Each structure stands twice: as structure tokens, then as C-alpha cells.
Amino acid sequence: MxxxxxxxxxxxxxxxxxxxxxxxxxxxxxxxxxxxxxxxxxxxxxxxxxxxxxxxxxxxxxxxxxxxxxxxxxxxxxxxxxxxxxxxxxxxxxxxKKFISLLSEILKLQSSGVLISQTNIDKKNSVTVSVTASSAASLDEFATKLLNADAAKLFSDIKTSGIVRDKNAGYLLSVSFKPSTSLLE
Amino acid sequence: MKTKFDYLSYLHQYEILIASSGVLMIVIVLTFNMLLPNLNHANQIYAQGQDLKKKVELLTQKDSSLTSLNYQFYKDVFLKSSQILPENKDYVSLIGTFDLLEKQSGITIVRTDFQLGVVSTSSATLQRAAGTAAFMIPISVEVMGNLEGLRKFLDLVSNYNGRLMTFDEVTVNNKQSDTLDVVLSGRAFFYILPGTLGSIDSPLPKLEKSQDAILQKINLLSLPQDTVTVDLDKNSIGKKNLFQ
Known part of the structure; x- marks a missing residue:
């Protein structure tokens, strides 16, 4: 197999x-x-x-x-x-703005011989005042008060313009200044 | 018969490769069909969970503020404040304010001048006060009085007696007497209320210290006449039952 x-x-x-x-x-x-x-x-x-x-x-x-x-x-x-x-x-x-302190300071500048006939405070806080002084002595007093306010830093950049002597021996003048911000608060 | 044998031997030879590829294919299919949706869902739960927790915190705070809110107090202040800052020019309330100021300060209002402009709702004539949503109405007021009266007048204006007014320019004429002639120029205002309240999860606005003081001052004012409601229960209205 x-x-x-x-x-x-x-x-x-x-x-x-x-x-x-x-x-x-x-x-x-x-x-x-x-x-x-x-x-x-x-x-x-x-x-x-x-x-x-x-x-x-x-x-x-x-x-x-x-x-x-x-x-x-x-x-x-x-x-x-x-x-x-x-x-x-x-x-x-x-x-x-609170003008009242500023206005009362401005009115303090007045005396018997000095009248602030017009005050203008504009939007930029510049103040312009029109002043009438009855005599040179009053004008001097006004200028002294302004200088004192400047020394106390209430007003600054004070400028006077347009002093006119009128027929009554008085003086007309315009003063501009910047008030301290504290007077507007 | 030979073909079947070849096929089986082929399978036998590559069985590991075929099985591994099969497993891999199944894993890929399952990953796309089951794992990725699951991971996506988990991610959604995680991300939204954080947002939801913040939202719950915010809503809980808002809910508790609203629950403890003195509704009647704010409702009264809202009505009272509309006398100070209305929603429209509302010259009637302006005139009313000058009358009130004259009466309370003791000075004389010689002339008032406010530019209402176009009486229709022409928005082109409206001017917004800087940095606010309120609209202005230029005003000019001539008053006569002494310095004390003027002080009172300005104090009343700044203490929300009547319409809110601000003055930014002043001219004083002094005519050698105690009386001052003062022209004040400034603005009165009106405020159109917002039409929407914001979303439900927007937080409630908070008042600063100075604003809260104003709120308390306004609350001391009396409600406007036309909002004083009459308690009908106290009025006699005749018999309640006709058959008695």
C-alpha cells in the first residue's frame, strides 16, 4: 500500500x-x-x-x-x-455757582466816597466792576482795598482801565479781576 | 473549496490587524457619537454653571434689595422730585417757582425771561446740559432787593425750592441805595425719564453720599397739590344698603 x-x-x-x-x-x-x-x-x-x-x-x-x-x-x-x-x-x-460771597466781597470795596455802580460776573468767572470815586483820596482808598484783597488771595489778575475824571472832580473807572474759586463755592 | 481555504487562511493570518482596526473604528465612531457630545455637554454645564452662580448671586442681591425697599418713600420722593426736575418744559411750574421765591426771599422779581422755544416736541430745538441727560431752558431773572434778600433768594434756589435752576452770569446795578438791581442769567432744566428699566439681572443703581443727601432733602418737601389723594372712606357717601 x-x-x-x-x-x-x-x-x-x-x-x-x-x-x-x-x-x-x-x-x-x-x-x-x-x-x-x-x-x-x-x-x-x-x-x-x-x-x-x-x-x-x-x-x-x-x-x-x-x-x-x-x-x-x-x-x-x-x-x-x-x-x-x-x-x-x-x-x-x-x-x-454761589455768587453771594463774591458779591459781598465786592460790595466791601465800597466806602463813603466810592460807589460800585455796576458789577458783572460772566460765565468764565471774570469780574468787571464800574467804580465811581468822589475824590482822589477815595480812589486811593479803593486801590488799597483792592491790593489787600489781592494779598489775601481773594482777587487776582486785577486790571484797571478807562479812568475818566468827570467835571465834579470825581473819577470813573472800570476794574476787572479773577475771584478766588472759594468765593464761588 | 480552495478559495474558501485561502480566504480563511488570509483571515487567520491578519486576524490581529483586522480586530485592532475594528476596535479602532468602533472607538472613532463612539467618540464622535457619544464621547464628544458628552464632553460638549459637560463643558456647557461647567461654563454656564459659573455664569449661573454669578447670576443667582446678583438676582438674590437684587431680590433682597427690592424686598427691603420702602416703596412708599421712593414713590413720594419721585413725585416730589418732579417739582424740581419735571419731564417737560412746564412753564407753569417755572412761574410758580418765581412766585414762591419772591414770597419767601422778600426780594422783588422785576422781570423773568425764559426761552421756551418751540412748544411742540421738536427735539432739534432741545439742548442737553453738558454731561447729563437733562435738557436746558435758558432763563434770565431781574430781581431787586438788598444783599440779604439776594442771599436768601440764591439759597432757596440751591435748596430745591421749586424748579431746579442754575445761574452762571450775574450783573448787579447799584444806585447808591441799599437796593441792588440784579440780573441773573442761567438755566432751568427738564429731564425726560428713561423709557426702559434695563434687563432683569441688571443691578439696582446705588446713590452716592451727596446724592443720598439730596434724596433726603427732597423727601422733606411737601407733595405736589395734585397728587394728594382723598381718603374716600372718610367721606360720607350715603347709605351703603338701600333697603335699610
Whole structure:
């Protein structure tokens, strides 16, 4: 009886180096990616479950607070309008000048022989006064008072112009100066 | 038969590669379909959570401020402040203010001049006061009186007796007597209230010290005549039941 031999071993074909490398790396890579996926997925589920209830409760809290604030809409409205009006009044009042201290200082320059016939305080706080002095002595007294006010830093930048001697031996003159800011507060 | 054998042997030879690729494909699909939406949701919860916490804090603060707010106090101050800074030109209240100032200060108002401009609501003719939302009405007042009277007049003006006015120019004519002839030039104001209150989570505005002092000053004023309500319960209104 003749014997037949059968070769059951599959002939190993020569593999490309790339395939050899892939055979080594691909399982590692897929295992690692699966592991990372599982870790991240579980973490995200745990994080969402843990924070979702807090998130929802915050939303609920906000809804409730908004409802309560809406219920007090009238109070909010009247408060905001009052505050906005008061703030505007405050801003406008800040621009208000108080002339009275300055005017009383100017009137102090008068004496028996000196009359300040006209005073003008303009928007830039420059003061111009028209003065009538009955004599040279009165005029001198007026000038001394002006110098004293300058020394006391009540007035500065004092300028005199247009001195006219009238037929009654009196003097008419115009004086301009800058008042101290403290006199306008 | 031979083809099947080849196919199986091929599978057998590359089973690791095929399985690994399969796992990788599944991971990629699951990442796009499940992981990324989850991470996105988690990120949203984190980011919005911080905002929501801040919003809750803000709303709680606003709610407690509103709950403790004295509504009647602010309502009264609001009505009283409308005498000082009305919503329109309101020349009647301007005239009323001058009458009141004349009566209280003892000086004589010789002449008042206020430029009401176009009476219609032409906004082109309106000019805002610098740095504020209020509109200006140029005014000029000529008064006669002594220095003390003038002091009283200016004090009353700055203490919110009637319409708010500011003066920035003054001319004094002195005719050798105690009486001064004073021309004051300045502005009266009106303020159109804002039409909107802002969003629900916008914080309530706070008053500074000087503004709070003004608020208290205004509160001391009396309510405008036309806002004093009549208590109907105290008035006799006849029989409540017709059959009695």
C-alpha cells in the first residue's frame, strides 16, 4: 500500500515590514484608544450626573428669583426712576455757582466816597466792576482795598482801565479781576 | 473549496490587524457619537454653571434689595422730585417757582425771561446740559432787593425750592441805595425719564453720599397739590344698603 504524504503546514509568506510593524503597533494603539475612550466616557458621565442636578437647581433658583423680581417690578421702576432723577439733579446742581460771597466781597470795596455802580460776573468767572470815586483820596482808598484783597488771595489778575475824571472832580473807572474759586463755592 | 481555504487562511493570518482596526473604528465612531457630545455637554454645564452662580448671586442681591425697599418713600420722593426736575418744559411750574421765591426771599422779581422755544416736541430745538441727560431752558431773572434778600433768594434756589435752576452770569446795578438791581442769567432744566428699566439681572443703581443727601432733602418737601389723594372712606357717601 503506497503512502501519501499531505503537507498541513501553511507556507508562511514573507510579510512586508510595514505589515510587521502594524501587527505589533495596531493592537497596542487600539487598546490604548479604547482604554482612553472608556476612561473619558465614564468620567464625562460621572461629571454630568454629578453637576446636572446642581445646574438644574441653579436654573430653577434663577427662575424663582426672576419671578419674584418681576413681582416687584413697580418698586424697581419707581426706585430706578427716582435714583436716575436724583443723580441728574446732583449733576446739574454741581454746576451751580454761589455768587453771594463774591458779591459781598465786592460790595466791601465800597466806602463813603466810592460807589460800585455796576458789577458783572460772566460765565468764565471774570469780574468787571464800574467804580465811581468822589475824590482822589477815595480812589486811593479803593486801590488799597483792592491790593489787600489781592494779598489775601481773594482777587487776582486785577486790571484797571478807562479812568475818566468827570467835571465834579470825581473819577470813573472800570476794574476787572479773577475771584478766588472759594468765593464761588 | 480552495478559495474558501485561502480566504480563511488570509483571515487567520491578519486576524490581529483586522480586530485592532475594528476596535479602532468602533472607538472613532463612539467618540464622535457619544464621547464628544458628552464632553460638549459637560463643558456647557461647567461654563454656564459659573455664569449661573454669578447670576443667582446678583438676582438674590437684587431680590433682597427690592424686598427691603420702602416703596412708599421712593414713590413720594419721585413725585416730589418732579417739582424740581419735571419731564417737560412746564412753564407753569417755572412761574410758580418765581412766585414762591419772591414770597419767601422778600426780594422783588422785576422781570423773568425764559426761552421756551418751540412748544411742540421738536427735539432739534432741545439742548442737553453738558454731561447729563437733562435738557436746558435758558432763563434770565431781574430781581431787586438788598444783599440779604439776594442771599436768601440764591439759597432757596440751591435748596430745591421749586424748579431746579442754575445761574452762571450775574450783573448787579447799584444806585447808591441799599437796593441792588440784579440780573441773573442761567438755566432751568427738564429731564425726560428713561423709557426702559434695563434687563432683569441688571443691578439696582446705588446713590452716592451727596446724592443720598439730596434724596433726603427732597423727601422733606411737601407733595405736589395734585397728587394728594382723598381718603374716600372718610367721606360720607350715603347709605351703603338701600333697603335699610
Amino acid at each position: 503506497a503512502k501519501h504524504s499531505v503537507n498541513l503546514v501553511i507556507k508562511k509568506e514573507n510579510e512586508l515590514p510595514v505589515v510587521k510593524k502594524l501587527r505589533l503597533l495596531l493592537p497596542i494603539f487600539s487598546a490604548v484608544s479604547l482604554f482612553i475612550f472608556v476612561i473619558l466616557f465614564l468620567s464625562s458621565i460621572i461629571y454630568i450626573n454629578k453637576n446636572n442636578s446642581e445646574y438644574n437647581s441653579l436654573r430653577l433658583q434663577i427662575d424663582n428669583l426672576e419671578k419674584r423680581i418681576s413681582a416687584n417690578k413697580n418698586a424697581e421702576g419707581i426706585y430706578i426712576l427716582t435714583v436716575s432723577r436724583v443723580k441728574t439733579i446732583d449733576q446739574l446742581s454741581n454746576g451751580n
